[in-house]
Amino acid sequence: MINAARGSLLGIEHLGAEAILGMLKLARRMNPQKPRPLLRGKKVLLLFYEPSTRTRSSFEIAAKSLGAITTLVQSSGSSIEKGESLLDTGYTLRALGADVIVIRHPNAGAPLLMAQHVDIPIINAGDGMHEHPSQALLDAYTILRHKKTLKGLHVAIIGDIYHSRVARSAIHLLSKFGAKITLCGPPELLPEVAATLTPGLHITRTIEDAIRGVDVLMLLRVQRERLVGMKISLQDYIRRYQVTMPRLKLAKKDALLMHPGPIIRGLELTAVVADCPQSAIVDEVRNGVPVRMAILARALGRAR
Amino acid sequence: MRNKENHSLLIKGGQLIDPTARINAPMDVLLRDRRVAEIAPTNKIRGGADEKFDARGLIVAPGFIDLHVHLREPGQSYKESIATGTAAAATGGFTSVCCMPNTHPVVDSPDWVTWLQAPERGAVVNVFPIAAATKASKGATLTDFRALQHAGAVAVTDDGKPILGDAVMREALRLAAELNFPVIQHAEDTRMTEHCSMNDGPTAFRLGLRGMKAEAEASIVERDVLLAQQFTGARLHVAHLSTAEALKAVRRGKRSKARVTCEVTPHHFTLVDSDIRDYDTNFKMNPPLRSASDREALLVALADGTVDAIATDHAPHASHEKLVEFERAAFGITGLETALGLAITRLHREHKIPLTRIVELFTAGPARVIDLRGRGTLARGSHADVTILDPKKRWTFEAAKSRSKSRNTPFDGWQLTGKAVATIVGGRVVYRTG
Numbered sequence: 141m142i143n144a145a146r147g148s149l150l151g152i153e154h155l156g157a158e159a160i161l162g163m164l165k166l167a168r169r170m171n172p173q174k175p176r177p178l179l180r181g182k183k184v185l186l187l188f189y190e191p192s193t194r195t196r197s198s199f200e201i202a203a204k205s206l207g208a209i210t211t212l213v214q215s216s217g218s219s220i221e222k223g224e225s226l227l228d229t230g231y232t233l234r235a236l237g238a239d240v241i242v243i244r245h246p247n248a249g250a251p252l253l254m255a256q257h258v259d260i261p262i263i264n265a266g267d268g269m270h271e272h273p274s275q276a277l278l279d280a281y282t283i284l285r286h287k288k289t290l291k292g293l294h295v296a297i298i299g300d301i302y303h304s305r306v307a308r309s310a311i312h313l314l315s316k317f318g319a320k321i322t323l324c325g326p327p328e329l330l331p332e333v334a335a336t337l338t339p340g341l342h343i344t345r346t347i348e349d350a351i352r353g354v355d356v357l358m359l360l361r362v363q364r365e366r367l368v369g370m371k372i373s374l375q376d377y378i379r380r381y382q383v384t385m386p387r388l389k390l391a392k393k394d395a396l397l398m399h400p401g402p403i404i405r406g407l408e409l410t411a412v413v414a415d416c417p418q419s420a421i422v423d424e425v426r427n428g429v430p431v432r433m434a435i436l437a438r439a440l441g442r443a444r
Numbered sequence: 445m446r447n448k449e450n451h452s453l454l455i456k457g458g459q460l461i462d463p464t465a466r467i468n469a470p471m472d473v474l475l476r477d478r479r480v481a482e483i484a485p486t487n488k489i490r491g492g493a494d495e496k497f498d499a500r501g502l503i504v505a506p507g508f509i510d511l512h513v514h515l516r517e518p519g520q521s522y523k524e525s526i527a528t529g530t531a532a533a534a535t536g537g538f539t540s541v542c543c544m545p546n547t548h549p550v551v552d553s554p555d556w557v558t559w560l561q562a563p564e565r566g567a568v569v570n571v572f573p574i575a576a577a578t579k580a581s582k583g584a585t586l587t588d589f590r591a592l593q594h595a596g597a598v599a600v601t602d603d604g605k606p607i608l609g610d611a612v613m614r615e616a617l618r619l620a621a622e623l624n625f626p627v628i629q630h631a632e633d634t635r636m637t638e639h640c641s642m643n644d645g646p647t648a649f650r651l652g653l654r655g656m657k658a659e660a661e662a663s664i665v666e667r668d669v670l671l672a673q674q675f676t677g678a679r680l681h682v683a684h685l686s687t688a689e690a691l692k693a694v695r696r697g698k699r700s701k702a703r704v705t706c707e708v709t710p711h712h713f714t715l716v717d718s719d720i721r722d723y724d725t726n727f728k729m730n731p732p733l734r735s736a737s738d739r740e741a742l743l744v745a746l747a748d749g750t751v752d753a754i755a756t757d758h759a760p761h762a763s764h765e766k767l768v769e770f771e772r773a774a775f776g777i778t779g780l781e782t783a784l785g786l787a788i789t790r791l792h793r794e795h796k797i798p799l800t801r802i803v804e805l806f807t808a809g810p811a812r813v814i815d816l817r818g819r820g821t822l823a824r825g826s827h828a829d830v831t832i833l834d835p836k837k838r839w840t841f842e843a844a845k846s847r848s849k850s851r852n853t854p855f856d857g858w859q860l861t862g863k864a865v866a867t868i869v870g871g872r873v874v875y876r877t878g
Contacts, residue, residue, distance in 0.1 A: 225767075227767060245769070248769075252723055268652050269652030269653070270652030336646035
């Protein structure tokens with residue numbers, strides 16, 4: 141169906157469990173402190189149509205740790221601003237000698253379009269509300285640093301699931317490995333249709349029910365501007381869905397608290413929660429580098 | 445075959461289906477002087493003809509009428525022209541097409557209506573312009589309905605841009621009622637569909653695309669039906685109806701004294717939203733492909749008579765407008781050459797809707813919607829517009845060979861059953877299979 145170049149990473153949904161485990165295993169052998177010149181001389185194009193701090197720098201550091209050359213192309217200040225199409229930009233980068241394109245784009249499906257027409261591996265660094273596969277992989281990596289297996293793990297995903305590519309990728313990944321997932325949020329940010337994404341998803345509107353007894357809490361950023369015009373006010377949201385210490389205590393003692401960032405202290409979680417010992421938020425950022433090293437090594441056939 | 449004034453053509457040995465005349469029988473049809481001169485049982489027509497067409501094993505039907513076609517002229521001839529669009533129409537078996545006014549500029553004046561019908565445009569089938577209901581289709585000031593009608597427009601619409609204002613729509617229906625003029629509405633509450641690129645539902649959620657809710661269509665149809673009921677003789681036609689909810693409103697309208705009609709496209713009775721794979725923009729159109737239950741409701745309504753016409757919403761676009769991110773791609777697909785094949789394959793063969801009903805949906809039905817006199821039937825004296833089709837012909841649609849300028853179709857490579865064999869306009873064969 142899709143004739144994407146080998147090594148492309150477009151999403152978690154169509155990825156097999158084997159491939160996922162392979163990448164996680166490879167990531168464990170990657171260490172940015174001990175650079176390996178696996179990608180010496182390779183050109184990694186970072187094509188960012190949206191602002192990004194952590195994903196962009198994480199891919200850049202990962203690429204450089206493997207000896208690759210990186211070039212950042214952003215929509216502002218480039219020919220994209222002049223109206224060049226996505227595919228023409230892709231062909232241009234290919235002609236410049238790109239060996240792999242890492243793309244972040246506001247439209248769902250943009251990396252797939254690129255992969256169907258440009259014959260080098262395409263890495264999806266987040267496309268619209270669709271997927272953010274490298275985030276899901278680093279989250280799985282982070283969970284597996286603390287938990288033996290994903291199978292049977294109780295995971296609560298809380299917040300703005302509707303707009304979240306992180307949530308979609310995480311749900312696909314965790315479902316593939318038999319985790320039990322509860323989604324929690326107000327209907328505007330978590331429509332009932334979300335339960336159809338994978339089999340066995342459970343939805344609750346009550347945060348206490350979502351958190352009680354879970355092994356992992358995954359929080360999502362709630363954008364203030366998205367609450368504008370909705371039935372729920374910011375104060376209401378905070379009252380009903382903010383993760384506080386008393387609420388966190390409903391989870392298992394060794395529960396892991398995760399968040400893809402950027403976090404907004406005082407909104408989806410309190411500052412105390414963000415900094416509590418169970419918080420893996422900083423770990424996630426740290427783990428992003430070896431995971432993305434693995435993704436890039438695999439993309440360029442240097443998965444050793 | 446030239447335009448000799450009293451040229452005659454005898455169509456012999458075919459099965460005539462004329463829903464208006466309630467004929468479904470072996471009949472010969474004699475066309476002379478651009479009109480139907482005679483219909484009679486096989487071999488009963490005496491006297492010769494300049495030309496004969498052997499229609500044995502074929503269905504002879506009134507010329508097909510498509511109420512909803514974008515010919516893209518004036519202004520967008522890189523997508524389609526009247527010449528290429530009508531050539532595609534002829535290939536699909538259509539002898540008449542109604543062209544939509546959302547061109548550049550918008551067809552909102554009698555001059556443009558006249559321009560569309562000029563012989564220089566090179567149309568190979570009849571072109572019936574539909575004019576804009578409001579100036580520049582901005583939804584604010586009504587156009588001059590009387591002058592537009594006088595210039596040859598068969599209806600008014602702001603297609604693509606619904607008339608949202610209650611007062612404007614009410615006034616459009618009131619004025620049009622006085623002129624016995626249909627108002628065609630693209631029913632979409634655009635306040636509810638901003639940034640949406642497909643139907644709301646599980647597929648949209650999975651793909652991370654914002655979804656158009658069925659209510660956005662149904663709420664406008666409901667309102668329009670209520671408004672139409674206020675004026676005796678008001679005629680409301682719902683374009684490309686796609687949801688079960690909107691059908692309910694149409695049924696209510698049909699039970700009232702208002703004249704409410706609707707059309708359904710082949711893609712909406714064939715495909716559903718979950719058919720959208722890999723963000724293929726050839727599956728992006730407006731209204732979007734809907735849920736399986738909406739499609740089921742359309743099939744019921746096509747069979748039971750609630751739907752008045754099959755219309756293609758033929759919407760050609762250049763490749764650079766489609767080979768882009770799904771959310772940025774133009775809405776619309778071509779449809780003139782696949783409509784009949786899809787109708788026979790899906791409606792007749794799969795869903796057992798009789799051929800007579802399918803012919804009605806392409807002929808008498810649309811003719812009634814816009815009151816096309818002497819078309820949509822082959823009664824003696826009617827215009828000599830005939831579609832001859834082979835309902836058993838198996839063929840493969842190849843987009844690359846389309847007569848349209850554009851290739852934006854989800855049906856490329858589809859195996860279909862049923863095809864137009866010849867298309868006759870004004871007694872002249874304008875298309876014939878090789």
